[in-house]
Amino acid sequence: MFGIRKKLMSKAEEALGVDLDGDGQCGGVEGMSRDEMIQTAFTDALAEGVESAVVTAMRAGGFSGNSRVRIPWPEELGGSIEQAVQRFLPDYYDRFVATLNEAAEKASETAREVLLAAIRGLDLSTAVDLIRSPNPQACTDYFRSTSWAPLYDGMRGIVEEALHACNVTALWDDVMDAYARLPSAVKSMAGLPETLCTDIGDYSTNKAVHGLLVYVGDKEVGIRENPMGAVSSFVQQVFNPDFFA
Numbered sequence: 001m002f003g004i005r006k007k008l009m010s011k012a013e014e015a016l017g018v019d020l021d022g023d024g025q026c027g028g029v030e031g032m033s034r035d036e037m038i039q040t041a042f043t044d045a046l047a048e049g050v051e052s053a054v055v056t057a058m059r060a061g062g063f064s065g066n067s068r069v070r071i072p073w074p075e076e077l078g079g080s081i082e083q084a085v086q087r088f089l090p091d092y093y094d095r096f097v098a099t100l101n102e103a104a105e106k107a108s109e110t111a112r113e114v115l116l117a118a119i120r121g122l123d124l125s126t127a128v129d130l131i132r133s134p135n136p137q138a139c140t141d142y143f144r145s146t147s148w149a150p151l152y153d154g155m156r157g158i159v160e161e162a163l164h165a166c167n168v169t170a171l172w173d174d175v176m177d178a179y180a181r182l183p184s185a186v187k188s189m190a191g192l193p194e195t196l197c198t199d200i201g202d203y204s205t206n207k208a209v210h211g212l213l214v215y216v217g218d219k220e221v222g223i224r225e226n227p228m229g230a231v232s233s234f235v236q237q238v239f240n241p242d243f244f245a
Contacts, residue, residue: 107158
């Protein structure tokens with residue numbers, strides 16, 4: 001696992017041109033302006049959060065092993081339909097849910113470049129506002145508002161490829177067809193909608209983006225609570241509450 005983290009960290013350093021692991025490759029504080037320190041600290045902190053999130057999400061069980069990000073059976077088909085599938089097609093149900101989560105894990109690595117590009121595009125004013133925000137996940141929320149679409153676009157292809165490879169997409173289409181053939185009276189008696197429009201690729205990808213950003217947010221909270229635990233000396237200084245005192 002250390003080897004994976006080191007490799008991803010090195011790629012982030014190469015892309016951003018900053019020292020993320022504290023090895024001094026990008027110089028020290030001496031000679032830097034206050035604005036340069038803030039910009040570097042912000043970049044370092046977000047890059048560290050991104051790398052931590054990607055490494056955690058892409059490992060086996062990164063989604064399925066965490067109840068906060070685990071991708072469940074689609075909510076639109078919950079209740080009696082989900083219970084029926086669990087009862088009469090248990091193998092399919094288990095394989096379906098497992099594949100949703102495995103697909104998200106496989107797609108997570110693609111998020112790194114999207115988020116690093118977003119970091120590079122931030123200006124100093126935005127960086128200061130986000131660092132000083134009382135919201136412990138201000139940076140992550142910024143990603144949610146600005147980077148969801150490119151994250152979705154980057155991850156969807158891999159998610160769908162994984163779903164197709166395990167035949168989940170075809171089986172899901174069979175479920176949708178069977179539902180469509182149910183008499184309207186049966187659906188009405190069961191309190192079910194007349195039609196369903198669940199796009200399983202869209203559903204899975206949105207859940208994958210959500211889960212990845214949960215991990216980014218967790219890391220951001222950790223850095224804010226304990227900046228001295230960050231790998232970058234710039235983060236340790238600038239994220240310290242005394243820096244802006």
